[in-house]
Amino acid sequence: MLSRRLFSTSRRTLGGFEPSLTSQSYPEIKRNPNFALITGQDVSHFGTILSRNSIIDGISPENNASEEDLAPFNVDWMNKYRGQSQLVLKPKSTSEISKILSYCNFRKLAVVPQGGNTGLVGGSVPVFDEIILNLSSMNSIRSFDPVSGTLVCDAGCILEVVDNYLAERGHIFPLDLGAKGSCHIGGNVATNAGGLRLLRYGSLHGTILGLEAVLADGTIMDALSILRKDNTGLDLKQLLIGSEGTIGVITAVSILCPRKPKATNVAFFGLPSYSHVRKAFISAKEHLSEILSAFEFMDSAAQKLSCHHSGTRQVLEQDHPFYVLIETQGSNETHDSEKLEAFLENVMSLQIVSDGVLAQDESQLKSLWKLREFIPEACSKSGGVYKYDVSLPLDCLYDLVTELKNRLVDAGVVGENKTVVDVMGYGHIGDGNLHINIPVRHYSKEVASLLEPWIFEWIGLHNGSISAEHEHDQANEGHKGSLRPQWNFESV
């Protein structure tokens, strides 16, 4: 339902803004000299595995691909990281990937697995001259059983394509996120993406029934079970979920898909405080129960910025310190509306919410979601943005935003003509997942040192996690170990 193509290919070509080389931005990261340099002979060998049009070759004089040909694969979609790979391989089968990795392992050639390249942490692009193993040509749906709802598909399938395929068959993919128009299923699984409706459809650890993957030495791990229960031996496939390519390259996925809901409702509220947000969540769990599919919140700063940059006008007449978006998905429109009415009566009579609107049609529903979904993009419009994607117990979740803002204000770095535009919080209350964004006019060492390690220590003290969601791509240096730390940037 919520589809948006995050970027056009041209955005990553060198015609536009060209980001610095990652190796220059992070000079402390050195190329591991144990990795071999790619030669023309290596490229010739890959030519015996793959068809000619599956190789983008900037190495051999006769096939010389230009920097522009390679740029869409070397640069991430945020235009923040830029690698220097001269070779992109686009295998069409698990067997081809196995042969490639087996050879790379033997030759000690570094590899970056790459899916839809929609990740925000630079994990899907090379740093140095790693071979890019791009999975976009592995995009077949292998099977679907409408009785059990079990789908088996290649890792390179685009989430939206799969979701459309399922919709025609009365089902949905159990994961949804803003990048669905570009991100790959394999990347979703490799990063254990949570997305917008984890609250309703659960974690991939519960819905993934089987995986096929290729390990570093080319070994194919076939655990592509389509069974809902399978307890033979240790459940090794679980380790690949969220492993970011550090264990192997995921090549296919078997997953349990729920039936397509017949009714979807979206409501949007203004609330006087964070404690009211918590109360509204308790009431939503009480009254909406099995049909509650999303409970998102944003603070006033996030909502204003989103409206401003998306050109959307404010939905509610007055300003409120907090906003909440609630979605229901159910199988009976009348029943769902009645449940929603009972919820509305509860939160209004108890003055848990100050004001609210209910989407009357699909277009209003999309507009309300846009307010929430546009925040990440809005945050980056002022120049730069520091982003954290963290988990915290609900009772102290928003305290982090308040305390961080106080800290930055006290340090005198927030305001007009100052480095920091504002500090804003939003995210998935239903999952205890806070996105904290600090839009800045320019990146500054002073601000960075005010943020870290303070923010990580605060989260540690409050039993939170500094990495709630991974990013949507099979991460860098999959079978060679990561060259650099992963950042904890937000996703949806």
Place this chain on the structure above:
Amino acid sequence: MLSRRLFSTSRRTLGGFEPSLTSQSYPEIKRNPNFALITGQDVSHFGTILSRNSIIDGISPENNASEEDLAPFNVDWMNKYRGQSQLVLKPKSTSEISKILSYCNFRKLAVVPQGGNTGLVGGSVPVFDEIILNLSSMNSIRSFDPVSGTLVCDAGCILEVVDNYLAERGHIFPLDLGAKGSCHIGGNVATNAGGLRLLRYGSLHGTILGLEAVLADGTIMDALSILRKDNTGLDLKQLLIGSEGTIGVITAVSILCPRKPKATNVAFFGLPSYSHVRKAFISAKEHLSEILSAFEFMDSAAQKLSCHHSGTRQVLEQDHPFYVLIETQGSNETHDSEKLEAFLENVMSLQIVSDGVLAQDESQLKSLWKLREFIPEACSKSGGVYKYDVSLPLDCLYDLVTELKNRLVDAGVVGENKTVVDVMGYGHIGDGNLHINIPVRHYSKEVASLLEPWIFEWIGLHNGSISAEHEHDQANEGHKGSLRPQWNFESV
């Protein structure tokens, strides 16, 4: 709701029927001589870790526990396996378990972790003289957050106790099974129990948020996150779910608990064929959707045997080749009833079901469930029973029962005065999980050789799994490796 205490302690004492020693039943299994023999000095050392009443000691002359004291821990609840341990330790804390395992590792003393001892595969009792590490004294609920629904409890908590605690707070444990009156949460997790409502509340891989465990050398693994999203590093706790004690002893669990449903409905149907069972399942998914919490089936033979041995009269007037039990759990009684009516109209008008009843009150609801839940016990009343708990794709699930029965009939072993009473199938259609039971008048090598390996090969050929569910206990020889193969017997 469905509580039943599976056994009384006396059933396992030597006053009643005494099973053969496992080491005699399986003479091919030899005690590993690398394990040390327990001495009085070892017992003295455990006395410095544990209080006196936490040790049942059949070794030291001054504390000599009798065979009868030790029997409840040496014998499994099916009265099928009997070990020869002379020492039971009942630690009260994770730290005590850590000290015990650290010492046992140093001294090379074999250990069996033991939970509620409700498992059916003999995994929770020793074979030889292993020390029994019984977790029943670790039974505190550590915390519960009613807003997020996150519960943290010790591994030795009894499922029903936890469920009652949650019910008082408007929630339920996301797992339910017949043995709930005795089984431990730690054993449920160590065996990845599926239970009766996996269909609705999902797998433990999705609902477990965190685990605490003690590894073989005494190392405490603290991954007791209470966060719904936590993606820092590999998700190692996933490996412990279903590991049956081979990786470590689970000491505490953090789990996401759903809200308690406000309405529960149960219906029971007779159907003319297995293909009608499948059609009824499709209709249930269509009409009951988010409130469908169980879809169980049994064949005529299983239903008759269950009625016969439980003293329940048949629910439907006529015999039917197949029966289905459907349960809904939702937050609105009126809505649930309306959905159920729409489902009934569909399956009756299309003649998918031949007859049916709807429970009118709690007592009828329990009677209908009893018909289904009593089958395992009924199957064992004739003398012995061969049991398999397997997963199969739905389209061929029942073919296994038909083909196996033909095979045994052709071999002339089925019928009155023959070894095999009958072949029967039942289980969780919603999970693709078939229980196939072969009640026999006595165990026979001829019948065993007709069953295996044929049954495993058939399942392999049809892309099934020979182990759909593990059993409800932290399995044998946890930190020393398993001494014998695990059988695939059924659980609920």
